[in-house]
Amino acid sequence: MDEDKLAEIKNRINIVDLISSYVALIKGGKNYKGLCPFHNEKTPSFIVSPELQIFKCFGCQEGGDAFSFIQKIEGMDFPSSVKYLADKAGVKIEFTGRPEQKERKDVIFELNHLASEYYHYILTKHKLGVKALEYFKKKRFLTDATIKAFKLGYSPNSWRSLCGFLISKGYRIDDIAAAGLAQMSEGAKNYYDRFRGRVIFPFINNSGNVIGFSGRTLSDGEEPKYINTPETEAFHKGNVLFGLEKAKVAVRREKLAIVVEGHMDVISAHQGGFDNVVGTGGTSLTLEQLKLLKRLAGDVAFCFDTDLAGLFASGRAIELGESLNINVKVVVIPKPYKDLDECIRDNPKKLREAINDSKSVYDFYFLSAFERFSPNDPLDKKRIAETLAPVISSIRNPVLKEHYVKRLAGDLGVSEESVYSMLTSLGGGSSVTVTTLSKPLQGVSLQEYALSLLLKSPLDIASSSLYKLGQRDFTNTSLERIFVELKDHIIGRKKKFEIKYFCAKIAKVDEELSKEIQALYLKDIKESIFEDAERLKNELNLVLRRIKLETAKDELKILGGKIKEAEAKNDTAEVKRLTEEFKEISERLI
Ligand SMILES: [Zn+2]
Structure with a gap:
């Protein structure tokens, strides 16, 4: 690689701007700091120096320049990081590598890109897409601009239309299958399109590459309702959030990420001006997904209707939020709306209020327990305590924990000791660990x-x-x-x-x-x-x-x-x- 070119790219890229698109950085004196994107931490030890154009994490010792940052965070090798930053910087570079040596992941990105163009074309321009377009516009009330922004598409209900298109462009069937776009049996003899007769939602990563798809059937009763790209070199379902590449700026700005379930919820939220919304894609939330959000915002709010929120709050979110030290909140969709979509269309102001009014997951849990049972009835009292004790015992922060112990004791009119004894009998007592606050000079001689x-x-x-x-x-x-x-x-x-x-x-x-x-x-x-x-x-x-x-x-x-x-x-x-x-x-x- 040409040293001058590398220097030129480095000169044009400001590492602070570059890293800011991944990590919320705060200026402190000469350097910037933020929460390290490469390891979990509660207090920032990730430092970026604009003068030296380098970054360094004092927690996990990751460090280096703009190229190493991109390699690490985007999972790229050195040449790809150079190409990526050269594009960003507007520097032209020549690669000596021959095209047949292209990495398979790059081929997958190309194939996915072409497929998304193809699906989008069918949806918006072709007669085969008329019904699907009607579904988006008439049933889902999406505008042309939204359909374009999310690159929505339609896969024709035939066996080899996409495969045929891609093969005509010179691609090999095994690569198409590796991208998850085709299914194969008996070697390469028998292959067919994975997505047939479905509306298509592309997943796009932070670099703008299409990494996979989700396809929803249009026929009622057809199972499965959704199919997704299988695990490929580019697509790991547990690691992606639908709409993140569009939401990331707003998430950082608002310091809050709102998580919803379905792709359609994400799309209609964005159309309604709620830019900081991402989707789990229908799967249950994973640690990796939450980590992605933690890099951008300290608060994550889950938006579900009341019933689902109750179910949801019962475990996973609390557990994951606690393990990553994220403030987990719950946004309850205002009554009488049954889903987000409906609320946004009918009265977006109400949703805005609900978001501003979002409660911590613990408060939410208190609220629903006291709604379900009556604190005046002795047996119900016991039920409330039994419901809330595990929640409280999962809290790691001692101050927060004490707050909720006091609150539960107060709300039930019992002593704090009896609440504590319940926590102890749960085995939660042992988890009351007093975390030492990090001193400004900790670890520095x-x-x-x-x-x-x-x-x-x-x-x-x-x-x-x-x-x-x-x-x-x-x-x-x-x-x-x-x-x-x-x-x-x-x-x-x-x-x-x-x-x-x-x-x-x-x-x-x-x-x-x-x-x-x-x-x-x-x-x-x-x-x-x-x-x-x-x-x-x-x-x-x-x-x-x-x-x-x-x-x-x-x-x-x-x-x-x-x-x-x-x-x-x-x-x-x-x-x-x-x-x-x-x-x-x-x-x-x-
Ligand atoms: Zn680190």
Whole structure:
């Protein structure tokens, strides 16, 4: 690959913008941070540096540049990530690879793309699609614009119309089958279209590739009502959400993802101006799906009608939400509407209200339990407690848990102790784990913190603080080396300090050390410090003093040992000399 081209692509792509389309980033000082998309975490340890154009997660150690980010998040190899970013950046690149070496996944994307064009054409332009189009427009009230935006389609009710089309374009039947578009038996001799006589909903990933389809029958009573693309190299049903590529911007903006069941619900929600709606595609929610949403928003609201919501809330969502630390909410479709579609068409304002009014899954559960049973009847009281105890015991956050214990005790007019004893008898008592809050400096040593501060400080402040430290204040070799290099670079410097030049300079002699410097620069320290020069100076003073103290203490410890040795040997002169030294250092401590 041409190095200049790579540099050109990198120059044109701003890594902050790039990553922002996947992760909600917040600016803190020089860097941006957010929840790592590569591992589960509750507090952000994923840092992006616009100056260095790199990212780094201090939780799972993933890190790198724009290319590595795309490879990792889109599951691409290096050449594909280059192609992807080159397209984004508008940089033309030539690939030397021959087309027959194309990855099968790319072939699948091509086939899916062609198939979706074909289905869409049949639906919107061909006489075979008239009935299906009528279904979308008259029965589902979709506009032409919506049909186009979601690339809806129709697969003719014949055995080989799509296969014939794709083969005529030069594709091989085994690739068509690998894409899940054809079914085959007895080798390649007998094959036929998977989707026949169905309206088609394409699934599109974040890169805009069609990864699979869902087809719904138009004949009442025909089973199955829906069929989907089987698992292929491009399509993993548990990992996709219908409409996510259209909803992601709104989800990030609203900090809320609304999850509905059916594809049609997603489409009519978007048509009605509810952009942050995605669909599970009729399957029960998976952890992977929820992870996709967590990357974009902290809150996920499930929108179901009352009956379904009750069923749903009974388990999975609470469990998954708790395990990912997502605020799970429930939006109940307002009465008298029986489904989302109806409500949006008739009175979208009411749905908006219901969304604003969405309750946490726990509140929702309380509400429905108290609706079903009467808290005044002793037996019902027991039933309410039995219904809610498992819910409460699944809560991991101790503050939240206590809140609901108090509430249940209050609502039932019983003591908190009896609620707790119910939780204990469920075995939930043991799960009351007090999670330690992460301190701002957790996992960052004093020495690392000092260097990190110095690397980010303005030149004058850094150079007036640096001389206070010495090499012996560093107990870790690479930190010591970084300190020495930084001191060399900064002391007496006239031009402004720029981290990227410093890193580049070090990288020429020691790539590893340069990486460590980058990591220090990305450490997530209280960035607000840098907004106020006085505060920064103070903080540096404090930290440097603490380091000095640590060093002095270590030295005293060693000296103490030496004094004892000298005493044992009755070497009075040595004892005297060491004691003097001891005194001197002790005075530094005051
Ligand atoms: Zn991570």
